[in-house]
Structure formats: structure tokens, C-alpha cells
Amino acid sequence: MNLQTLPGLFISHGSPMLAINPEQIGPALERLSFNLPRPQAIIVMSAHWESNALEVNTGIRPETWHDFRGFPPQLYQMRYPAPGEPELAEKILGMLSEAGLHAYANNTRPNDHGVWMPLLHMYPEAEIPVIGISLPMNMNAHDIYRIGQTLAPLREQQILLIGSGSITHNLRELDRTGQAATMPEWASIFRNYVVSKLTHSDYEAVLDWPNLPYLQRNHPTLEHFAPLFFSMGTGTRFSLVHSSFSMGSLGMDIYRFD
Structure with a gap:
């Protein structure tokens, strides 16, 4: 089998409602998948699997977890029955x-x-096949980055590595009126600063997250930003795949690392 090298990705996964109303991010993800070789397997570090220690999902067929409340009933009927791959999980x-x-x-x-x-x-x-890996909150940014570096060789085996979080994530600041909300300056400055540093290969400035502009306003807690550190470890060449905002301040960027 002639395997092709896949990139690492950082994906802002947004609100669960994007499963029903995909806004701009859904078509962008669909286009991205068309432009990539079909993965042999997918590894995802999700913001929603915070753990004390690093864990790897070795399940044969993980259930679909609707880990949210207060959304339309149809959302809870959705399933994503992708298999696991225990052999690859053990390799990881x-x-x-x-x-x-x-x-x-x-x-x-x-x-x-x-x-x-x-x-x-x-x-x-x-x-x-999909394998989840946890976000160990006892690790610092450089440790999480090193997880990405460690698993980066799997890209050459046509395995897709994804950090799933959000470039900005302050739920208290979201505009839920349903109107065309204005993107606040504190969100755009933060997002543009991160993209600029990644574009110029200044990964250290992003890993030095306490000194990012408007950090607390964009990330009152770090779990949605930390998967970016993992994605950064998967490749040294950054490119911006997609950028948009939802509900005013919720950044929906997609980044690629080769």
C-alpha cells in the first residue's frame, strides 16, 4: 500500500448546534476532507476530555456522547458510530x-x-477508525506540544492528527440573539496575534500562553486552547485553512500543520 502523508490539524469545533446549522465551518471542513488523502485512521485530542493523566481510547467501538444540555431533541438522536482501532491505540x-x-x-x-x-x-x-487521546491538565504547554511531536510520524502512515478546541472560547461573551453579531476587538486581536506568530514560525510565543493579548477574555479556562499546542507539535509549517466567527466572539478557525 502506497501511504501518503497527512497534515496535523487544529479545528475549532464550536457549538453543538453546528451539527444542525453548520454555518461557514461545516462547508470548510467538507472541502478540507475532499482535498486530503482519505485517512487510514484519525487521532483526536478533544478539549472535552480533560484528564489527570494522559489517556488513550482503546475501545473497539466507542459510543457517541451527547455531552451537552438544553439543545433541540434532534441533536441527541445523532450518532457517529466510527470504530476504534485498539491495535493502533496500543501502538500510540x-x-x-x-x-x-x-x-x-x-x-x-x-x-x-x-x-x-x-x-x-x-x-x-x-x-x-477514530482514536481519542485525552487532554492532561497536569501537563504544561510544552508537554502537550511534545505529545504532538511524538505522534507526528504517524502522519506518514496516512493517519490524520487533530486537536479539537477553539481559537477563542468565552461562552459568557457570546451573542445568542441570532442576529449578525459584530466580532469584538479583543477576540480579533487575540486571534490575529496567534495566527501571526504561527505564520512566522514563532511557536514559542504561542506556547508562552500567559502573555498572549486578552488571554483571559478569550479563554477564561485553557482547555479549548490547549489542543492547539498538540496540533503545533505535529508539523513545522503552518497554514490557515479557514477563519470565521460565530455568535460574535466564538472563533471558528481551522489550522493546518505540515
Whole structure:
């Protein structure tokens, strides 16, 4: 089999409602999947799997987890029945261990919406094996970056690596009126600063997250930003795939790392 190298991606997965109303991000994800070789498997670090220690999903067929409340009933009927791939999961555990990153197997973890929401638009048939890895909150930015570096060689085996979070994520600041909301300056300055640093290969400035402009306004908690550190570790060449905002200040960017 002639395997092709896939990129690493950072995907802003947005609100669960994007499964019903995909706005601009859904078509962008669909186009992206058409332009990539079809993955042999997909590895996702989701903002919604925070853990004390690094974990890897070794389940055979993880359930679809609707890890949200207060949304329309049709959203809870959706399923993304992608299989797992325990053999690849064990390989990932081995790679992490060899790099000094101790990780644990978890064969009961369902796929949260940070995993299945973007994949619903990219690969709606749900036939490609998906393996989730956790976001260990006891690790610093450089450690999470190193997880991406450790798994980066899997890209050469036509395996897609995804960090699923959000470039901005302050739910209290969202405009839920349904009108065409104006993007606030604090969100655009933050987003533009990060993109500028990545464009100029200044990864260290992004990993130095406490000094990013308007950090607390954009990320009162870090879990939706941290998957970017993982994605950055997967490749040294950055490119911007898509940029938009939802509900005013919710950044919906997609970044590619080759």
C-alpha cells in the first residue's frame, strides 16, 4: 500500500448546534476532507476530555456522547458510530512511553462532541477508525506540544492528527440573539496575534500562553486552547485553512500543520 502523508490539524469545533446549522465551518471542513488523502485512521485530542493523566481510547467501538444540555431533541438522536482501532491505540501508547510520556489505556471512554462534531462534516459515513487521546491538565504547554511531536510520524502512515478546541472560547461573551453579531476587538486581536506568530514560525510565543493579548477574555479556562499546542507539535509549517466567527466572539478557525 502506497501511504501518503497527512497534515496535523487544529479545528475549532464550536457549538453543538453546528451539527444542525453548520454555518461557514461545516462547508470548510467538507472541502478540507475532499482535498486530503482519505485517512487510514484519525487521532483526536478533544478539549472535552480533560484528564489527570494522559489517556488513550482503546475501545473497539466507542459510543457517541451527547455531552451537552438544553439543545433541540434532534441533536441527541445523532450518532457517529466510527470504530476504534485498539491495535493502533496500543501502538500510540508505546510511542508515548518511549518518549517518556506515560499514558494509560481507556476502553470505556465515549466520543464527546469535540471528537464527532467536526468529523460529522468531514467524514459523515463514520467508517474511518477514530482514536481519542485525552487532554492532561497536569501537563504544561510544552508537554502537550511534545505529545504532538511524538505522534507526528504517524502522519506518514496516512493517519490524520487533530486537536479539537477553539481559537477563542468565552461562552459568557457570546451573542445568542441570532442576529449578525459584530466580532469584538479583543477576540480579533487575540486571534490575529496567534495566527501571526504561527505564520512566522514563532511557536514559542504561542506556547508562552500567559502573555498572549486578552488571554483571559478569550479563554477564561485553557482547555479549548490547549489542543492547539498538540496540533503545533505535529508539523513545522503552518497554514490557515479557514477563519470565521460565530455568535460574535466564538472563533471558528481551522489550522493546518505540515
